[in-house]
Amino acid sequence: MGIYRTQIEIVGDILDVTQNNTLDNDGASVTHIIRRANVSHGRVSKILKNLVSQGLLEQVNYDRMNKYKISMPGREFLQAYKTFSNFVDDFGLTI
Amino acid sequence: MEFLLENILNLVGFAVGLVIGIFAYIGYQNTGSPVLFRLTLAFFAISIGFGVIWSGYMINTFYLDEDSINRGIQALGLGIQTIGYFFIAFSHTIKSFFPKSRYFRSIGMLPLFFLSIMNIEHIIRSFSFILLVYGAIETFVSFFEGKQKAALAVGTGLSLLAFGEFIAWYSLIFPESSLYSISIIIKIAGLISLFIPVSKLPLRKIKLDDDFEDDT
Numbered sequence: 001m002g003i004y005r006t007q008i009e010i011v012g013d014i015l016d017v018t019q020n021n022t023l024d025n026d027g028a029s030v031t032h033i034i035r036r037a038n039v040s041h042g043r044v045s046k047i048l049k050n051l052v053s054q055g056l057l058e059q060v061n062y063d064r065m066n067k068y069k070i071s072m073p074g075r076e077f078l079q080a081y082k083t084f085s086n087f088v089d090d091f092g093l094t095i
Numbered sequence: 096m097e098f099l100l101e102n103i104l105n106l107v108g109f110a111v112g113l114v115i116g117i118f119a120y121i122g123y124q125n126t127g128s129p130v131l132f133r134l135t136l137a138f139f140a141i142s143i144g145f146g147v148i149w150s151g152y153m154i155n156t157f158y159l160d161e162d163s164i165n166r167g168i169q170a171l172g173l174g175i176q177t178i179g180y181f182f183i184a185f186s187h188t189i190k191s192f193f194p195k196s197r198y199f200r201s202i203g204m205l206p207l208f209f210l211s212i213m214n215i216e217h218i219i220r221s222f223s224f225i226l227l228v229y230g231a232i233e234t235f236v237s238f239f240e241g242k243q244k245a246a247l248a249v250g251t252g253l254s255l256l257a258f259g260e261f262i263a264w265y266s267l268i269f270p271e272s273s274l275y276s277i278s279i280i281i282k283i284a285g286l287i288s289l290f291i292p293v294s295k296l297p298l299r300k301i302k303l304d305d306d307f308e309d310d311t
């Protein structure tokens with residue numbers, strides 16, 4: 001049986017994907033996020049919209065495509081998420 | 096002197112538990128994780144438990160002018176601590192702790208029957224001991240699976256708390272010995288060991304809005 005991810009884990013994965021792409025180029029495409037973060041197409045647009053409205057992601061137009069870059073608050077959130085995730089792991093638990 | 100030492104150690108236990116609880120609460124505020132919420136409850140309960148026992152000593156010393164703590168207050172404090180240990184232990188899903196063999200299961204239940212004929216403090220301590228041993232085993236299993244090196248510190252901390260509970264239970268048989276003070280020292284060492292991974296937490300709060308939490 002597969003292990004379901006929690007909401008916060010999905011958000012963490014999406015931010016992680018966008019951070020990795022922001023370092024190299026001009027953001028991650030929706031297709032790339034779907035593939036790398038393993039989120040369904042129907043779900044990802046709503047999550048991305050929320051993350052943009054929260055200021056954790058920035059939506060940019062690059063080469064006539066909508067792409068997503070992680071913002072500075074997004075980076076800070078991701079760092080905090082990873083720290084808390086490690087902390088919970090220390091107790092043998094999952095965040 | 097021993098009375099004073101017990102007071103100081105209970106106060107330290109209260110403070111350490113409170114600090115860890117606050118760290119876990121900050122984590123809960125940042126992420127909204129139910130696991131962090133349970134850890135928050137656990138460490139606040141442990142802190143309050145130590146605090147109640149410490150308050151009991153203070154009240155008896157300064158208002159009632161007695162040398163020993165009221166047994167009811169002692170049992171209340173220990174009971175609150177046990178609630179904390181419960182939240183730590185049962186944040187884990189039950190995996191491999193309970194043996195499959197019917198024979199070993201029956202052997203494993205024996206301590207409960209031995210302790211149930213004694214007073215309520217013994218029973219509470221035995222429950223705390225069992226919960227802490229369970230939490231420690233699950234954490235060590237996680238460590239051996241290679242998830243986190245800091246799990247060793249947490250597992251050691253829970254083990255020390257369990258050992259402290261055992262010594263405290265044993266001190267009831269030898270009340271004139273210094274076993275109780277030793278048990279508190281061991282428990283404080285356990286709390287400090289638990290504090291090691293908690294001390295890495297950031298103190299900044301980042302909040303997701305309610306719609307976001309509901310929709311995803």
